[in-house]
Amino acid sequence: MLRLQDTYLHKGKRKALVKTIREKGIKDERVLDAIYQLPRHFFFDSALVSHAYEDKAFPIGEGQTISQPYTVAFQTELLEVKEGDKILEIGTGSGYQGTILHILGAEVYSIEYQKKLYERTRKFLERLGVSFHLFQGDGSKGLPQHAPYDKILVTAGAPVVPNELIRQLKIGGILVIPVGDRSSQKMLKLTKQSNTKVVKEEFDSFAFVPLLGKDGWK
Numbered sequence: 001m002l003r004l005q006d007t008y009l010h011k012g013k014r015k016a017l018v019k020t021i022r023e024k025g026i027k028d029e030r031v032l033d034a035i036y037q038l039p040r041h042f043f044f045d046s047a048l049v050s051h052a053y054e055d056k057a058f059p060i061g062e063g064q065t066i067s068q069p070y071t072v073a074f075q076t077e078l079l080e081v082k083e084g085d086k087i088l089e090i091g092t093g094s095g096y097q098g099t100i101l102h103i104l105g106a107e108v109y110s111i112e113y114q115k116k117l118y119e120r121t122r123k124f125l126e127r128l129g130v131s132f133h134l135f136q137g138d139g140s141k142g143l144p145q146h147a148p149y150d151k152i153l154v155t156a157g158a159p160v161v162p163n164e165l166i167r168q169l170k171i172g173g174i175l176v177i178p179v180g181d182r183s184s185q186k187m188l189k190l191t192k193q194s195n196t197k198v199v200k201e202e203f204d205s206f207a208f209v210p211l212l213g214k215d216g217w218k
Contacts, residue, residue, distance in 0.1 A: 108132035140213030
């Protein structure tokens with residue numbers, strides 16, 4: 001287990017962060033509680049720890065970021081996570097979003113494109129005592145060997161919705177993905193009602209790092 005301190009000061013800052021996120025419109029109390037439970041400062045380099053409870057994204061190396069807490073909460077709320085859900089996360093990053101899903105009781109499969117980041121996050125999560133299924137590779141193609149999934153969450157901006165991800169969803173499953181250009185994307189929620197019918201809902205604009213790979217940005 002990591003020897004990281006979670007002090008009363010940190011908990012107070014997390015409580016204030018949760019209040020901010022709630023005021024921005026997040027209503028799912030389970031999601032808000034998961035964000036309160038998880039010390040975000042554990043996922044930060046020591047030089048940036050003082051910024052851990054700001055509602056902002058921060059760089060984590062390899063051209064990637066740890067997402068803004070509001071964005072994490074927004075995507076997670078759209079996903080409608082239930083205990084025991086089998087969830088594929090595209091873009092492991094720091095491991096923060098995957099750990100939130102883990103706290104909510106999901107069985108998490110997570111794939112990271114950047115090998116250095118994958119290795120670092122895998123070791124970090126092991127030391128943190130968080131256990132979910134981590135893979136390195138092209139997440140734009142999903143993870144077909146473990147499909148189908150109840151839910152799929154994409155944490156990078158895609159130019160289009162990869163058909164392969166729809167194929168890997170169970171009937172009744174939900175895909176949450178930001179789609180647009182490299183600078184701005186609309187958050188989409190796609191519910192797979194049958195093998196031939198997918199219902200699309202469109203939400204606010206966000207700015208994610210690009211989804212890399214065959215069905216992402218080359």
